[in-house]
Amino acid sequence: MSNIQTSAFVKKLAANGMSTSTRHLLTHGRRILTSPSDRPTRTAALASLKKFLSRPVELPLLENEKLWKGLFYSMWFCDRPRPQQRLAADLGELYLSIPSQNFSKFCLAFWIVMAREWMAIDHHRLDKFLLLVRRVVFFQLKRLREEEWNETLLQGFVEALKKCPLSGDAKVSTGIPFHLIDIYADELERMMFEEIQEDEEDEEDEEKRSEIVDRTPLDELIQPFVTLSKEALLKTLREKIKTDLLADERLKKWGIVEEESKKTFTESGDEDDEGEDEDDEESDSEEEWNGFA
Incomplete structure (x- = not known):
């Protein structure tokens, strides 16, 4: 898909009943989407995204879903193996930046988006999404470990698995x-x-x-x-x-x-x-x- 089409997708996503916070997030998401294989651009965009996500502002589940849909397509448009591997790790690492009050919803939002979009993934793209799931699971578990298995976060992680x-x-x-x-x-x-x-x-x-x-x-x-x-x-x-x-x-x-x-x-x-x-x-x-x- 061309950058023009990708840009239109992000604009449509941002206009679809999205809060100011999530529109701000997708300003960074747009840069990841339009240059998923451009490492400097992607690195800068992800750094901004991590900084924004780390703010102690609670986002409702729907906002987290819209964010993950944008990130899903950043992986969709990432073409070469090494950039795909780096991007999968970068997206997984977002779970280390999320404030505690958003962790459970960010976990559930990921699985909801995967479930909705999975059947559209063709066999050429399947491997990179399998890798994304693997990296996300690892970093979700790592966050729980770093939080010394906080009972609330652990329960949120488990419930997200059970719900989706x-x-x-x-x-x-x-x-x-x-x-x-x-x-x-x-x-x-x-x-x-x-x-x-x-x-x-x-x-x-x-x-x-x-x-x-x-x-x-x-x-x-x-x-x-x-x-x-x-x-x-x-x-x-x-x-x-x-x-x-x-x-x-x-x-x-x-x-x-x-x-x-x-x-x-x-x-x-x-x-x-x-x-x-x-x-x-x-x-x-x-x-x-x-x-x-």
Whole structure:
């Protein structure tokens, strides 16, 4: 899309019942949209955006959604792999700048926009949005860690997952929860042990890892997946959670899933569930959602 068309999109977005605050935000968003691969321009625009977002001004959910829609299209128009990787990280890092009172809404707004726009993503653009989801999840978790797992923020993060990507709602493309299942343990591990060198496996590091696991509320972070593994209408979704996440050896090592529970997760029978007919319609697409390395 040309810069003229992109500019028109942003103007339309800004005119669509938007507050002065969000119009101001999209002044910076426009620069990201029109030059997503121009690093100096994008860096300056994101710096301004972070500064504005860090102000202790509460924004309603709708304003956060409109902002994320603009940021979604900044990724849409970003063409080359390295700029895409940098932009995904930059957008994820916005969660480190958001004031506490806006964190939960900013989390939910991201998932709402992803759910609305996901089916429009063509296969040429899919990988960069899978990467964006991965980076956003990591930085959401990192913010929670930096806030020492503040109960209000943690609850907001979990509720955002339950309301949208892990709701089981038929309006949410299965590609979103499938990808989230694929990456969640990876991003939990990366977040928890970010400051420990992977090549250092001495006894002291093992003690550090154990301490980190002990102070991380892993049960709460995994609970939305456990709930969906029991309540999802689609059998493919239930089984994917059980086999690809809840049976992950890392969860067992961290003490979240005991051997007996793991066996229950992987062997429970769901043959009589009403979701099987729907599952047949979705089965052809399962292999497409293998996550983004």
